[in-house]
Amino acid sequence: MCGTADGEHERETGHDSVEEAERAQFSALLEDSAEDLYEHAPCGYLSTMLDGQIAKVNTTLLDWLGYTRDQLVGRRRFADLLTVGGKLYHETHFAPLLAMQGHLSGIALELRAADGSRLPVLVTSTVKTGSDGQPLLIRTTLFDARDRRAYEQELLRARKSAEQAQSQAETAHQEAETERARLQQVVAILQKSLLPPQLPQVPGLDAASYYHPASVDEIGGDFYDLFALAGGRWGFFLGDVCGKGPEAASATSLIRYTLRAAFLADSDPVQALATVHAALHERYAGEDPRYCTAIAGTLTPRPDGIAVTLAGGGHPSALLLRADGTAEFLPTPGGTLVGILPRPHFSTAHTLLGPGDTMLLYTDGLTEARTQAGPRYSEEDLHTFAAALAPAGAAATINALQGLLESFGAGLDDDTALLALGVPAANTIEGAAG
Amino acid sequence: MDAVSRNNVKVTGPVDGPVVMLAHGFGCDQNMWRLVVPQLVEHFRVVLFDYVGSGNADPSAWNRERYSSLEGYADDVLEICDQLDLTDVVFVGHSVSAMVGVLAAARRPHRFAKLIMVAPSPCYIDDPATGYTGGFTAGDIDELLESLDSNYLGWSGAMAPVIMGNPDRPELGQELTNSFCATDPVMASVFAHTTFHSDSRADLASVAVPTLVLECSQDVIAPREAGAFVHAAIPGSRLVTLDATGHCPQLSAPQATGTAIMEFAGAAR
Numbered sequence: 001m002c003g004t005a006d007g008e009h010e011r012e013t014g015h016d017s018v019e020e021a022e023r024a025q026f027s028a029l030l031e032d033s034a035e036d037l038y039e040h041a042p043c044g045y046l047s048t049m050l051d052g053q054i055a056k057v058n059t060t061l062l063d064w065l066g067y068t069r070d071q072l073v074g075r076r077r078f079a080d081l082l083t084v085g086g087k088l089y090h091e092t093h094f095a096p097l098l099a100m101q102g103h104l105s106g107i108a109l110e111l112r113a114a115d116g117s118r119l120p121v122l123v124t125s126t127v128k129t130g131s132d133g134q135p136l137l138i139r140t141t142l143f144d145a146r147d148r149r150a151y152e153q154e155l156l157r158a159r160k161s162a163e164q165a166q167s168q169a170e171t172a173h174q175e176a177e178t179e180r181a182r183l184q185q186v187v188a189i190l191q192k193s194l195l196p197p198q199l200p201q202v203p204g205l206d207a208a209s210y211y212h213p214a215s216v217d218e219i220g221g222d223f224y225d226l227f228a229l230a231g232g233r234w235g236f237f238l239g240d241v242c243g244k245g246p247e248a249a250s251a252t253s254l255i256r257y258t259l260r261a262a263f264l265a266d267s268d269p270v271q272a273l274a275t276v277h278a279a280l281h282e283r284y285a286g287e288d289p290r291y292c293t294a295i296a297g298t299l300t301p302r303p304d305g306i307a308v309t310l311a312g313g314g315h316p317s318a319l320l321l322r323a324d325g326t327a328e329f330l331p332t333p334g335g336t337l338v339g340i341l342p343r344p345h346f347s348t349a350h351t352l353l354g355p356g357d358t359m360l361l362y363t364d365g366l367t368e369a370r371t372q373a374g375p376r377y378s379e380e381d382l383h384t385f386a387a388a389l390a391p392a393g394a395a396a397t398i399n400a401l402q403g404l405l406e407s408f409g410a411g412l413d414d415d416t417a418l419l420a421l422g423v424p425a426a427n428t429i430e431g432a433a434g
Numbered sequence: 435m436d437a438v439s440r441n442n443v444k445v446t447g448p449v450d451g452p453v454v455m456l457a458h459g460f461g462c463d464q465n466m467w468r469l470v471v472p473q474l475v476e477h478f479r480v481v482l483f484d485y486v487g488s489g490n491a492d493p494s495a496w497n498r499e500r501y502s503s504l505e506g507y508a509d510d511v512l513e514i515c516d517q518l519d520l521t522d523v524v525f526v527g528h529s530v531s532a533m534v535g536v537l538a539a540a541r542r543p544h545r546f547a548k549l550i551m552v553a554p555s556p557c558y559i560d561d562p563a564t565g566y567t568g569g570f571t572a573g574d575i576d577e578l579l580e581s582l583d584s585n586y587l588g589w590s591g592a593m594a595p596v597i598m599g600n601p602d603r604p605e606l607g608q609e610l611t612n613s614f615c616a617t618d619p620v621m622a623s624v625f626a627h628t629t630f631h632s633d634s635r636a637d638l639a640s641v642a643v644p645t646l647v648l649e650c651s652q653d654v655i656a657p658r659e660a661g662a663f664v665h666a667a668i669p670g671s672r673l674v675t676l677d678a679t680g681h682c683p684q685l686s687a688p689q690a691t692g693t694a695i696m697e698f699a700g701a702a703r
Contacts, residue, residue: 051679085577092461
């Protein structure tokens with residue numbers, strides 16, 4: 001048992017000595033700490049009087065700055081260690097805030113070392129007060145912030161370039177808006193040039209028209225006109241050039257003036273469409289073909305009304321709203337598109353507009369509009385609408401259709417042109433509207 | 435327009451006391467005067483305010499153009515005086531506000547009785563051509579603006595609701611370390627530009643009211659040369675040099691500063 005006891009004793013002794021050695025080691029560390037931690041802490045320590053006069057400074061900070069203790073203590077103020085910008089910041093922000101709050105932390109400043117180099121630091125200061133609450137001195141710690149400042153400067157640079165990019169984007173956006181407004185103005189002016197400014201006054205005829213551009217940014221390809229011919233007769237046309245934009249506008253202009261000129265040379269509407277066909281074919285041969293659909297015709301006054309002769313080329317049929325309250329299409333069967341086929345064919349139709357009769361010409365913007373209910377509007381729908389409307393004068397017809405177009409809202413996605421020509425009913429007085 | 439709420443105007447002291455208007459400079463707000471106010475309110479009607487862009491003034495009233503010239507800051511002062519219909523005002527302007535006072539007094543002479551310029555400098559940048567010493571070069575001022583930028587990162591977005599006044603989130607006020615002198619960095623930068631690039635030397639001759647120049651013995655921002663220049667340029671002005679270090683004697687030597695203000699403000703005109 002003794003042996004055992006001895007053995008245990010020995011083991012205990014051994015245990016004690018290990019503990020003692022650890023304690024001694026630890027206490028050596030502790031004894032070292034107070035002064036050594038202050039002097040060689042991984043941050044700078046600075047104690048200053050209330051006016052900033054340096055009273056105490058640790059070795060770490062002296063090493064950073066390259067000064068000796070004698071050069072600083074009692075000789076320099078904290079602000080003297082700062083760069084000029086830092087001094088200004090110290091006087092305008094740091095010192096007032098510290099005086100008011102008694103503490104301040106995380107302020108970025110730059111120290112000026114003895115050799116003139118700069119050391120970015122993060123500064124925290126606390127005012128030490130006496131037992132009576134009166135401030136006695138200021139304690140300051142300074143952390144080396146070189147890496148952090150480099151990072152922050154990157155952030156600032158990034159912020160500045162982001163701000164710059166944003167302001168450039170805003171300028172560009174404004175310029176684009178201005179340019180868009182200018183373009184819309186050009187489009188509006190050009191669009192107007194493709195339509196008659198107002199319809200002429202035709203004796204014994206009421207005429208009304210309406211044009212709905214699908215977009216304020218693009219010139220539409222719909223066109224119409226009403227103009228005097230020789231011998232008291234009148235010519236008219238309405239059509240739709242394929243496509244939109246400047247090319248379509250250029251083709252529209254060509255078609256419009258060709259039609260007018262053709263009618264003046266020969267009042268046969270079929271011949272007029274054939275002339276346009278030839279002009280389009282010649283102008284756009286080989287490149288990006290341009291074609292149109294159109295109805296062109298003549299009006300000849302007669303004692304019992306106005307005789308209409310018209311020719312159609314691939315265009316939706318004219319619609320007649322009769323004085324007796326019925327409505328009917330006036331088809332021109334077999335008419336081909338104008339300007340694209342090698343041997344076009346245009347067919348003719350005739351009718352007489354008596355008092356109270358109105359003829360409506362329209363483009364497919366109307367009959368292909370999407371209705372609120374979903375399906376597209378159709379020629380049947382238009383016929384039903386016209387039958388309910390008839391009898392109606394030219395202006396009343398255009399007004400009613402304008403209301404119909406507005407009811408489509410966003411469903412009206414194409415340009416739409418309307419031209420109504422009517423003989424006034426015996427007892428109604430209806431002026432031309434345009 | 436309500437200048438009184440816009441500029442966070444605080445009026446204290448006897449209703450019939452002579453009016454002393456305390457104007458803060460760049461860097462802080464009306465809190466700068468907190469150590470001298472208790473002394474002054476015993477005898478004077480004390481008017482405190484924050485310039486738009488500083489302290490608790492309404493930031494929505496700020497615009498770059500107006501506050502890019504000292505005249506814009508003078509507008510703030512005059513609009514407060516007009517609204518409160520202040521007359522015989524003793525205007526105490528700290529730092530750049532001393533020059534704001536010069537502009538304000540020139541535009542509404544009937545409202546101002548005296549000027550007290552605390553640590554004034556009519557021009558911070560040296561002018562070798564005329565031998566004027568402001569204490570700084572243009573490059574130094576750029577450095578200050580850099581310092582402002584460096585500490586912009588310390589200015590958190592959480593500060594904004596506090597500046598805007600956000601009574602439904604009172605916890606914000608407690609979280610913030612620097613609840614005094616909180617300023618939007620963009621507005622502070624404009625104020626700094628305006629302040630440190632200002633040159634009011636030519637305006638000093640217009641001062642027609644009794645003026646006290648109160649300078650500090652050791653001031654990094656407004657050197658003794660600047661104080662001497664102001665004193666010489668304003669005929670009949672008094673120059674008092676406080677035994678104080680730094681640019682803010684109202685904080686570092688509040689008793690002496692308060693006494694100097696009281697003596698001059700109370701003295702017979």
